[in-house]
Amino acid sequence: MKAVLCTHFGTPDELELAEIPDPHAGSGEAVVRIKAAALNFFDTLIVAGKYQHKPPFPFSPAAEFAGLVESVGAGVRDIAPGDRVMGNIGWGAAREAVAVPADVLVKIPDKLDFERAAGLTVTYATTLYALRERASLKPGETLAVLGASGGTGLAAIEIGKIMGARVIACASSDEKLTFARAHGADETVNYATEDLRNALKRLGGERGIDVVYDPVGGSYAEPAVRSLGWEGRYLVVGFAAGEIPKLPLNLVLLKSCDIRGVLWGSWVRREPAAQRALMTQIVKWCAQGKLSAHVHAVYPLAEIVAALKAIADRKVMGKIVLRP
Numbered sequence: 001m002k003a004v005l006c007t008h009f010g011t012p013d014e015l016e017l018a019e020i021p022d023p024h025a026g027s028g029e030a031v032v033r034i035k036a037a038a039l040n041f042f043d044t045l046i047v048a049g050k051y052q053h054k055p056p057f058p059f060s061p062a063a064e065f066a067g068l069v070e071s072v073g074a075g076v077r078d079i080a081p082g083d084r085v086m087g088n089i090g091w092g093a094a095r096e097a098v099a100v101p102a103d104v105l106v107k108i109p110d111k112l113d114f115e116r117a118a119g120l121t122v123t124y125a126t127t128l129y130a131l132r133e134r135a136s137l138k139p140g141e142t143l144a145v146l147g148a149s150g151g152t153g154l155a156a157i158e159i160g161k162i163m164g165a166r167v168i169a170c171a172s173s174d175e176k177l178t179f180a181r182a183h184g185a186d187e188t189v190n191y192a193t194e195d196l197r198n199a200l201k202r203l204g205g206e207r208g209i210d211v212v213y214d215p216v217g218g219s220y221a222e223p224a225v226r227s228l229g230w231e232g233r234y235l236v237v238g239f240a241a242g243e244i245p246k247l248p249l250n251l252v253l254l255k256s257c258d259i260r261g262v263l264w265g266s267w268v269r270r271e272p273a274a275q276r277a278l279m280t281q282i283v284k285w286c287a288q289g290k291l292s293a294h295v296h297a298v299y300p301l302a303e304i305v306a307a308l309k310a311i312a313d314r315k316v317m318g319k320i321v322l323r324p
């Protein structure tokens, strides 16, 4: 079968498309024939050796996938050949088939297509964990989302609306903000043309912003924290801008506000039952049409270089998917 392999850390151009043996299902495992594999921003980091996880070589990028179960190993009861499933394995899905522990697989409803299902786990689960478990977002609160048209940002708009928040989408172009509004945002801020602090002050009113969801970091973090109201919560989700911000702590004291970290991948390992319940909720919302799981573009597996460059160049709205 074909697989995209990272044999050493470097740029996406250094990835190889190789022929490798088909996988076999060991005890407790299932082999999934991959129909779609979704990429995330962190795939640009993992191939460069700049991510918190550094897999042993050779490895395939792409954490999440959807496909058809081909075979199962001894002891697997809940999953059977022919099942339509999706899953998240951290890395390894940019290939035609993969053997995975059967308990990472979630069955997908017939009306959910493989391409949208592939990208449903990482961004939406991170965001539901962030907004519900970390921020305790309440109906009627104001939620500001940075990088709002990206994978996690789009998820934050949609889940924020489901949870009853007033959502302010912040992004770097009017095209991205039109996309954010089409997916439910109530207000928008173009932080490339308008000062973020002034815009959030205007839109937050006297009370200020209740929750900031920040997957971008860099120079946007401090103005976003300054925009929080009394007992507001600032969620540290990621640093797509590259720079890890440093903040004056007097801001936190003066507003009795919180800076709350979000490390969904570790929460999954600590709370597997809670993660399964969370995914059941996400699949249900998606099947009900409440989550778009918007796919910006689908690339053939062999074009992974262009796919990763589109993410790094800030061109993507929603998700990028590979089709083996």
Ligand SMILES: NC(=O)c1ccc[n+]([C@@H]2O[C@H](COP(=O)([O-])OP(=O)(O)OC[C@H]3O[C@@H](n4cnc5c(N)ncnc54)[C@H](OP(=O)(O)O)[C@@H]3O)[C@@H](O)[C@H]2O)c1
Residues within 6 Å of the ligand: 040, 041, 042, 122, 123, 126, 147, 148, 149, 150, 151, 152, 153, 170, 171, 172, 173, 176, 215, 216, 236, 237, 238, 239, 240, 241, 242, 262, 263, 264, 265, 311, 312, 313, 314, 316, 318
């Ligand atoms: N904490 C967790 O558990 C967790 C889970 C998943 C992802 N993450 C992290 O969250 C971050 C965002 O992930 P994502 O999948 O949503 O990424 P994405 O789809 O690529 O979106 C990131 C957004 O960041 C903005 N951005 C600003 N400067 C950028 C730059 N120099 N390069 C690229 N984008 C830039 C872009 O929006 P504008 O152009 O509008 O500014 C872009 O839409 C990543 O750092 C990722 O590692 C964390």
